[in-house]
Amino acid sequence: MLIEILQQTINGLAIGGVYVLIALGLTTVFGILGIAHFAHGSVSMSGGYLTYFLVTAQGLPLLAAIPAALAAGFLLGVLVEMLAYRPVRHANHINAFIVALGLTMMVEGINLQLFGHEQVVIPTGLNRVFRLGGITVPELRLYVIIAAILLVVAMMIFVERTKTGQAIRAVAENRDAAILMGVNVKTIPLIVFGMSTALGVAAGIMVGALFAIAPGIGEGLVVKGFAVLILGGLGSFPGAILGGTVLGITESIAAGFISSGYKDVIAFVVMIIVLLIRPQGLLGRAP
Amino acid sequence: MLAVRDLRVSYGGIEVVHGVSLDVAAGECVALIGANGAGKSSTLKAICGLVPASGGSIGFEERDITRASGHAIVRAGITMCPEGRQVFPQMSVIQNLRMGAYTRNDSEQEADLSRMMDMFPILRERQSQAAGKLSGGEQEMLAIARALMARPRICLFDEPSLGLAPKIVASVFETLAHIKAMGMTILLVEQNSMMALNLADRAYLFEAGRIVMEGAAKDLKNHPDVMRAYLGH
Numbered sequence: 001m002l003i004e005i006l007q008q009t010i011n012g013l014a015i016g017g018v019y020v021l022i023a024l025g026l027t028t029v030f031g032i033l034g035i036a037h038f039a040h041g042s043v044s045m046s047g048g049y050l051t052y053f054l055v056t057a058q059g060l061p062l063l064a065a066i067p068a069a070l071a072a073g074f075l076l077g078v079l080v081e082m083l084a085y086r087p088v089r090h091a092n093h094i095n096a097f098i099v100a101l102g103l104t105m106m107v108e109g110i111n112l113q114l115f116g117h118e119q120v121v122i123p124t125g126l127n128r129v130f131r132l133g134g135i136t137v138p139e140l141r142l143y144v145i146i147a148a149i150l151l152v153v154a155m156m157i158f159v160e161r162t163k164t165g166q167a168i169r170a171v172a173e174n175r176d177a178a179i180l181m182g183v184n185v186k187t188i189p190l191i192v193f194g195m196s197t198a199l200g201v202a203a204g205i206m207v208g209a210l211f212a213i214a215p216g217i218g219e220g221l222v223v224k225g226f227a228v229l230i231l232g233g234l235g236s237f238p239g240a241i242l243g244g245t246v247l248g249i250t251e252s253i254a255a256g257f258i259s260s261g262y263k264d265v266i267a268f269v270v271m272i273i274v275l276l277i278r279p280q281g282l283l284g285r286a287p
Numbered sequence: 288m289l290a291v292r293d294l295r296v297s298y299g300g301i302e303v304v305h306g307v308s309l310d311v312a313a314g315e316c317v318a319l320i321g322a323n324g325a326g327k328s329s330t331l332k333a334i335c336g337l338v339p340a341s342g343g344s345i346g347f348e349e350r351d352i353t354r355a356s357g358h359a360i361v362r363a364g365i366t367m368c369p370e371g372r373q374v375f376p377q378m379s380v381i382q383n384l385r386m387g388a389y390t391r392n393d394s395e396q397e398a399d400l401s402r403m404m405d406m407f408p409i410l411r412e413r414q415s416q417a418a419g420k421l422s423g424g425e426q427e428m429l430a431i432a433r434a435l436m437a438r439p440r441i442c443l444f445d446e447p448s449l450g451l452a453p454k455i456v457a458s459v460f461e462t463l464a465h466i467k468a469m470g471m472t473i474l475l476v477e478q479n480s481m482m483a484l485n486l487a488d489r490a491y492l493f494e495a496g497r498i499v500m501e502g503a504a505k506d507l508k509n510h511p512d513v514m515r516a517y518l519g520h
Contacts, residue, residue: 166382
């Protein structure tokens with residue numbers, strides 16, 4: 001029983017890492033611009049598809065394809081901010097919302113045209129399985145967990161320790177005061193979108209390597225990402241990290257002990273119960 | 288140093304500042320006084336680029352900054368300590384102070400940081416606390432110190448006494464007097480006209496979006512109209 005729980009926890013950490021990376025991007029964008037960036041999942045999957053393309057069609061080694069896809073993700077994020085969201089920045093919030101939905105459909109459509117409707121799996125060649133006591137840890141899952149942790153730590157260091165990171169926080173906390181400090185509030189959203197999308201692409205690659213990328217996966221992921229934000233507490237970085245991990249582990253345990261068909265149902269039931277007890281989310285501030 | 292000419296500011300098509308002209312010379316402390324809604328704060332906000340000027344011009348050290356964006360104005364040397372403090376509530380006191388030095392690349396930032404904390408010992412005591420947890424008076428001190436961290440050539444203060452207890456107001460003005468004595472050029476907007484006129488060298492009296500009187504602070508303080516309307520005599 002205990003072994004089984006530990007086993008599912010390890011499995012849950014890998015998918016939890018994916019949720020955390022998606023949620024961190026969403027929370028940063030939301031904090032800076034107040035935009036619910038629904039296209040985030042689909043844009044992230046484009047990065048996953050790109051990695052697949054670079055590895056299979058171009059024959060690039062995985063370790064070269066990943067940085068290329070992350071860089072492409074950064075640029076894509078910058079473009080999304082400039083072309084899609086910037087024009088509606090001063091308009092009613094519903095406009096940005098409509099743009100987000102339209103962008104989701106567009107990106108999904110482009111993914112479909114470029115990469116087809118068949119699901120694709122990014123070949124990694126990482127097939128070893130480690131055994132630790134009674135727990136089996138596939139090599140790939142372990143690397144996914146480590147990569148997710150490294151990315152989260154890098155992001156935290158960037159936000160807490162660098163001037164640009166602090167400027168991002170300042171804009172999120174008080175935009176006018178940030179201007180008075182000399183922060184250029186036109187370039188900050190570009191950096192935020194670039195960074196968030198690169199993190200999303202990392203999540204997309206993980207999904208493509210662990211499971212498969214297919215049409216609709218990105219949309220499902222973004223719903224989970226927002227669920228994580230609410231679960232952890234809107235606007236809270238540690239909340240997004242905790243929320244994503246909790247959701248991943250809950251799903252995994254639900255799938256292992258009850259039924260994988262009900263894992264989403266159970267995960268969302270747990271989320272609703274948490275929110276009934278703590279409406280502000282696990283680490284959110286009480287209003 | 289700062290030359291505002293026929294400045295107009297509108298919000299949503301309604302003009303609130305109707306052609307204001309004022310000057311601040313280097314080393315001077317100038318106060319803008321007048322009733323609530325007279326256009327003082329809007330004038331300050333236009334100078335530092337938070338709201339666009341709908342007419343007129345703003346010159347700073349021979350440069351036209353009328354259309355410059357907010358961050359460029361800070362880099363030119365104008366910093367504002369805004370109304371209502373506007374600290375970054377979830378960032379620590381020390382992170383707030385470091386944000387004040389955002390535009391600087393010199394190596395003296397850490398020295399300035401400890402100078403600020405010498406000037407405001409409470410900030411040293413609370414340096415790792417979230418700024419939002421400080422009292423109103425402490426937040427005002429933080430906002431002032433944060434503005435000074437930019438090493439501005441002119442510092443704008445928007446209603447520094449607003450919402451503070453009388454005892455705290457007195458200490459805020461002592462601080463401003465100290466900053467003035469250090470040689471800082473100051474443009475101050477303040478509803479507490481008596482305190483402002485005691486501190487300033489010169490003052491402009493605002494009424495309904497226009498300047499109706501200007502002169503040496505001590506002359507304005509003794510002017511019968513000002514005494515009757517704003518000083519409660």
